[in-house]
Amino acid sequence: MKLRRVTAASAAVLALAVAATACGSDDKDDSSGSSSGGGNKKITVGIKFDQPGIGQKTPQGYTGFDVDVATYIAKQLGYSEDQIQWKEAKSADRETMLQRGDVDFIAASYSINDERAAKVDFAGPYLLAHQDVLIRADDKSIKSPEDLNSKKLCSVTGSTSAQNVKDKLAPKAQLQQYPTYSACLTGVQSGAIDALTTDDSILAGYASQANFKGKFKLGGFKMTNENYGIGVKKGSDLKAKINTALEKMVSDKSWDKAVEANFGPAEYKNEPAPKIGNIVK
CATH class of the missing domain: 3.40.190.10 (Periplasmic binding protein-like II)
Structure with missing residues (x-):
């Protein structure tokens, strides 16, 4: 009889432990969200804060071509505008920000070159300047x-x-x-x-x-070709997803609208939208 009581007690303890574990798993699943941005999950994007027409922080919010491109990409990844957390990405800090995981991706007049590509991955290009x-x-x-x-x-x-x-x-x-x-x-x-x-x-x-x-x-010198890319952490699967989003942005004419809205007033003669992976030397 004594053995039965101990076994019964052990079974009760085990049952409680299993139940507690199950509840813990449910709580973790509910709070973790998904990579597509459900619930209150945010996506953090690096942009410039002081480049008019490209990326600028104003009292009314954030404006510029890179902001429009990043917003479009985020939406294609499943995030609404209010789920985007903007972070300033100064030129000297961009690789470090990506490597540390401070941001999910960077759209900050980020020209693709071999030195940078050795440290981070690039989607795009999405603009030839x-x-x-x-x-x-x-x-x-x-x-x-x-x-x-x-x-x-x-x-x-x-x-x-x-x-x-x-x-x-x-x-x-x-x-x-x-x-x-x-x-x-x-x-x-x-x-x-x-x-x-x-x-x-x-x-x-x-x-x-x-x-x-x-x-x-x-000056009008056109001294170099600058292929703007979207920077992501080395090996990130976001690169392929962002490339898909950029292709859609061009095909549905959202890219043209963003160019006109941000560069039109300056009469900037932009190049046509580049093809993904086509780096103009």
Whole structure:
């Protein structure tokens, strides 16, 4: 009889343990959500906060071509707009942010190159831009890339733009690195800097701002090809999913609408939408 009582008690304890385990599993499943973004799950996206026409944080929210592209991608992945958490992705921080898992993907005028591709994966490209310079409207001394020799040339920390010019076109250019494009632009406006160099799409966004109209001009040099890609962590399955979303964005004309909405006011002459995997050298 004593043996039966102990066995019965053990069985009762075991039953409670199984029930507790089952309840724990249910709770975990309910709270974990899914990769498609159910419930309160968020997707974190890195963008630029200070690039008009590309990615800009304003009192009304976030605007720009990259913001529109990222929003479209997120929706295709199953996330609504209010489930997107935007995070600033400065040029020097992008690879680290992806490697640490701070963001799910980055859409931040992120040009694809071999050095970056060794650290992260890229979906796309989704835009072909060209490196150019922005100078003061009354500056008649810079008419070609070679005229940048001995000039103070600004770009942001972590960007390869200014170094490209010095290495290939104007070896005597005096490189200046500032933390943001806005800081470079202020330097150009004051005369402390002669030219700001980066992609023409970014420069057009700045030049088209109401408070800067008539004060700056693009050089129109098209010095390099810049293939904008969506950065994801190395080996992430998001790359294939984002490529599918980008293909759909082009086919349903949402890409064209985003280009017109963000670059149209600056009369930016964009290239046609690139094909996925087609890197223009």
